[in-house]
Amino acid sequence: MNDYLVQAENLHKHFGETRAVNGVDLNIKSGEIYGLVGSDGAGKTTTLRLLVGALLPNEGSVDICGYDVLKQTEQARSAVGYLSQRFSMYEDLTVLENIRFFAEVRGLSSSEWLPRSMEILDFVGLGKFKDRRAGQLSGGMKQKLGLASALVTRPRLLLLDEPTTGVDPVTRQDFWQLVIRLVSHREADTQVDKYTGKQDDTSITQTENALRTTHHAPITNYQSPITPGVSVIISTPYMDEASRCHRVGFMKNGKIIAEDTPSNLRARLNGRILELRGSPLNLLRHVAYEDAEVEDVQAFGDRLHIRVREGKAQEVIHRLMSGIGSEGGHVDELRVVPPALEDVFIALSEDKNHSIVS
């Protein structure tokens, strides 16, 4: 038995001339949140669909919980919950009826799905809305219903394809707290008594209340609604989401070109990102572009992010300060800032000689 819940090796998928996935390896541990990050068309969705067995690879293999997706498709698939970009629900059915539908499609009997569904609904915070029609739910609640449906078979692996597109920040925060709790869930977890701390954050409080209520109805043969050590693979174009993952793989042209923890990825650009505020921004941008040690200048509303060559930050700061002054510009602030994942993404996307990939 190996240590990995998911092992994909040398995956290839071609659509005609297009090499949508072109040699992807993935090793995902139990309890890990892995982010597949990349441009539109980089191959993220195709990769997820290969993992779930919805597409057959032209080459390569996928193992999930020790089952070969190509040869033991049913067993492998039963270990996977999949929330697609456009997951569908029946708007004229209630929340519980929707869950029931997904459960029965996956072959669960009512003695299995009913108690489990209620616990999952409580976990995602939809317990008291179980009789509401899905069409009457807010966007965030619909998304939680999608998550609940994907969890009803008690998967070991959860695949989420851009789950928070179109969802507002408070709801996203809430959704992420659920995902993070999902992977850190332990068997026979007695979370109820632990939450006694001050709770002034609305989103966290909601989630915790939901958790607390999971224990309101003792059920014989109680089993946690969630399998311990669930792994999550999430695809996203958003860097704020990527930064919440344990590990991130950057996809480009069907390949994973860099893979590491968010902090290690950011560390690749340590000391190389400057933030410049001042006026007029145009002049600042122009002067920065002219500097030979500046690799890139990005405008952000009221400030610029400047990427400089390794070890050149102080030198560039000196030159820019005097250069901008002599051109008649004004600097409010110029300093080295911690790199954001967005800086890394842009650097990787244009990195031709792969200087920061390794």
Next chain:
Amino acid sequence: MSLPVIYVENLTRRFGDFVAVDHINFEINAGEVVGYLGPNGSGKTTTIRMLLGLLAPSEGEATVLGYDVHRQSEEVRARVGYMSQKFAIYDDLTALENLTFYGGVYGITDKNRITQTLELVGLNGHEHTLTGALSTGWRQRLSLGIALVHQPKLLFLDEPTSGVDPTARRAFWDLIYRLAESGVTIFVTTHYMDEAEYCERVGVMRDGKLLAMDTPTNLKRTVIKGDVWEVYAHPLEQGLEILHGLDGVERVGLAGDHVRVVSSKVKKEALQSLLRKNKIQVEKIERGEPTLEDVFLALAR
């Protein structure tokens, strides 16, 4: 000094007992790029509909480009561009055909104008591509072109770069900045922090109220008075619970492999010793930068 491009005073809209927009005030000047940030249902769309003269205010007033939005709504609409996420582009027409069609709707028949607009949004080379075959980033450029074909002085953008990666988003915003330099005023409604970061000023909406409007830098400074700490510890969830109970901590949240703490009083050393006392293994505690998300969550509380 010329008149503000958008001037809003005590603007209010009620639907029955529900106050969708509640006495908001702001001004936007020519060439500014301003974001309007808030969750669904916070009043963003109702504000835009009033500014476009599609919905009468219950109270207060607003002028756009010097015209009263209610009494002179046709003057307003002829001079503004609107790019919506849900805007219909015809997938089975080419980029050029789509632009020609929508130009016609505005009474623009000049072929040069159409070609210039295509060039402006960087679609030359893609004129004859069927729109259905364009990627999200290119479709967004086409939508922008359609909103620009009648050369508006003010452009409303509704989540213009949702669902695209940072490279495509950046290319789009470089275009927006060029427009702003030429004097076009840009008003962006969004609920994405990534997008709001690109605006010169950002207004934060919640429950119909405009809670703040300032530069991203000033918002981060004034709203987040304390420090941001990124705490790497094991086990993480227990660490979170302990930090939750701590006095003087404004916000604690899980961020994947670490806990994010916003606090004005508690310093790194105090966090560290508290965690250690509770037998939590502390790997490291790093200072983080406040984000617009921190600002939003702090204001929205």
